[in-house]
Amino acid sequence: MNTMKHFSNKILQADSYGPVFMYATHRELACAPRHIIRMTEPVNPELLQQAAQRALERFPQMRVGLSRDDDAYRYYFNPLPPVVLPFSDVSPYYIGSKDNNGYLFTLGWKDKTIYMEYQHSLCDGHGFDQFIRAVLFEYLTLCGKPVCNDGSIRTHETEFQLSECEDGYAKLDQADPSEEGHYTVEKSFHAPVADREGNERMTEITFPYSELRNWTHAHGASPISLLYTAISFALYHTYYTEQDAGTPVVAEIPMDLRQIVPSDTTHFFVSLLDLPFEYDWFSLPFAEACQKVRAMFDTQRAPRHAAYWGKAGSTRVSEGHHAEMSIDEKETMMRDMARNYVYRDSFILTNIGRFDIPESMQAYIEDYGAILPCGYQPFGILISSYQGVMKISLAQRENTAALSDAILAQLANCGIHANTKVYTYHPTRYEGKRLMKRPARLQRTARKSVKAEKLTGRHVKRSRVYSRSAK
Numbered sequence: 001m002n003t004m005k006h007f008s009n010k011i012l013q014a015d016s017y018g019p020v021f022m023y024a025t026h027r028e029l030a031c032a033p034r035h036i037i038r039m040t041e042p043v044n045p046e047l048l049q050q051a052a053q054r055a056l057e058r059f060p061q062m063r064v065g066l067s068r069d070d071d072a073y074r075y076y077f078n079p080l081p082p083v084v085l086p087f088s089d090v091s092p093y094y095i096g097s098k099d100n101n102g103y104l105f106t107l108g109w110k111d112k113t114i115y116m117e118y119q120h121s122l123c124d125g126h127g128f129d130q131f132i133r134a135v136l137f138e139y140l141t142l143c144g145k146p147v148c149n150d151g152s153i154r155t156h157e158t159e160f161q162l163s164e165c166e167d168g169y170a171k172l173d174q175a176d177p178s179e180e181g182h183y184t185v186e187k188s189f190h191a192p193v194a195d196r197e198g199n200e201r202m203t204e205i206t207f208p209y210s211e212l213r214n215w216t217h218a219h220g221a222s223p224i225s226l227l228y229t230a231i232s233f234a235l236y237h238t239y240y241t242e243q244d245a246g247t248p249v250v251a252e253i254p255m256d257l258r259q260i261v262p263s264d265t266t267h268f269f270v271s272l273l274d275l276p277f278e279y280d281w282f283s284l285p286f287a288e289a290c291q292k293v294r295a296m297f298d299t300q301r302a303p304r305h306a307a308y309w310g311k312a313g314s315t316r317v318s319e320g321h322h323a324e325m326s327i328d329e330k331e332t333m334m335r336d337m338a339r340n341y342v343y344r345d346s347f348i349l350t351n352i353g354r355f356d357i358p359e360s361m362q363a364y365i366e367d368y369g370a371i372l373p374c375g376y377q378p379f380g381i382l383i384s385s386y387q388g389v390m391k392i393s394l395a396q397r398e399n400t401a402a403l404s405d406a407i408l409a410q411l412a413n414c415g416i417h418a419n420t421k422v423y424t425y426h427p428t429r430y431e432g433k434r435l436m437k438r439p440a441r442l443q444r445t446a447r448k449s450v451k452a453e454k455l456t457g458r459h460v461k462r463s464r465v466y467s468r469s470a471k
Helices: 045-058 127-141 169-175 209-219 225-237 277-283 286-300 305-323 327-342 402-413 438-458
Strands: 034-039 063-067 071-078 105-110 113-118 200-208 248-258 268-276 346-355 366-373 377-386 388-395 419-425
Touching: 034 127, 045 127, 105 127, 113 127, 127 277, 127 346, 169 305, 200 209, 200 402, 209 225, 209 286, 209 388, 225 248, 225 268, 225 277, 225 286, 225 346, 225 377, 225 402, 268 286, 268 305, 277 286, 286 305, 305 327, 366 377, 366 388, 388 402, 402 419
Parallel strands: 248 346, 346 377
Antiparallel strands: 034 113, 034 366, 063 071, 105 113, 200 388, 200 419, 248 268, 377 388
16 A cells, blocks of 8 residues: 555644643653563564564554654654664663654564554554554564454555544544543642652563452452552552551543544543542452442543543643744643643553454464553553453552562452562653654755745645644
C-alpha cells in the first residue's frame, strides 16, 4: 500500500488531549512508556528494521515527527526510514530526536529482547499495542516463521482508515457526560520523592492470573480492586506516619474510553479517573476493603462520568494548545498544568490488560511486559498479563525493596505466589528542544504555509507533507 496515497492532513492533527505530552518533558509526565517483548531466539535487528518499515506502510499515522515552532508543537510527515537501536534497561536516548530519525516511537533490541516505546502525544497504550503487534507479525514473517494473522492484527490485508487517527474526544457527547458522582480530591498521601533525574528501581512482580481470579471470585472483589488494595496497604505499612493519619491514598487510573464510545483510533483516548482508598479502610479486613474499592471504582468509571472527565481534560489541554501564546509561554503553562494534575494523586496505576496475539505467534514470544516511568510521581505502576501470567511493573525513585516486599506480603496473604525480578531502569527521555529538526524540504514547506496564513488571515489548505493541528 502506498502511504502517500492515503496521506491526509488529518494524520497530522493531534487529538484533543495528546498535546500536553508535546509540551511537557519526562520530568513531568510518563512521556515514553516502554514495552518489552522477550523472544525465544536472538533478535535480528536488520529484519526488525524492515518489519518496522512495512508496518509504517499500514500505519501512516505513526510516520510523523514533531517540530517545535514559534507558537506551538506540530506534527510533520517523516520521510526518513525508521531505525533500530541497540538498547539496554538504562536508555541513553531522547525520543523524537536524531537518535531515532525524529520518530515518536523508539525501536530497540538486545539479545533476545525487543523494546518498543512511544511518545504519549502520538497514542495511548491500546493504540500503540496495534502497532506493536503489526511489527512483531511482520518481523516473524520476515524470519520465515509460519505465523498466521487471525484477523486481529492490522496488516496489509486491511486498508488504513482515517478513523484510525480520529479525535475520539469529539464523540464523547454520545455518552451523555455527567459530573454526578465524581470523587473530589481534597488531599492525598504522598510518599517521599528521590532525585527526579536519577535512575529508577524497576521491580517486576509476576504471579499466575488463576490464583488472583480464584481469590477475587471467592471474596466478591475484582482484579484491579485486589491489586489496588494490596498496593494501598503496602504504602500504609511502608510510609505512613502519624502526620498522615486521615489522609487517603488516591490513584490516578487511566480508563480506555473505547469501552464506552467505540472507536478504531490509535490516538490518545483515555479518561484519567481518581480512585481513592480512604484512610479508615486500612482498619477493615482485607476482603472488605477490596469490596469498598470495587464499589467506588464502579462509580468512577460509569460511562457518563468517565466521558465527562475525559471531555473536561481534553478541552483544557486543547484550549492551551491553541492559545495565542509563544511556545515558551505554552511550555510553562502546560508543564505546570501537568505537575499539578498528576501530583494531585498519590501515584498512577495503569492496567493495560492482556497482551493478545495470534496463537501461531505465541511460540516465538516468551514474555511480555511494560513500564510506566515515574514522571513527577514517586511511583509508576503498570499491570499487564500474557499467557496466564499477570505482571505488576513497579518503577520507583527510591532504591529500596520495602514497598515491593510489602506488596508481596499482601499477595501471599491472599494465596497468590509471586516471583520478582529487580533491575536498574532509566526511561528514554523527551525534551522539546532536543527534537530533531524537520528535514530542510519540509521546513521550507512549513514556512511558506504559515506565511500564507498570516497574510490572508484565514486557514489555508496545507500541503501533503505539513499541517497544523486541528482547530
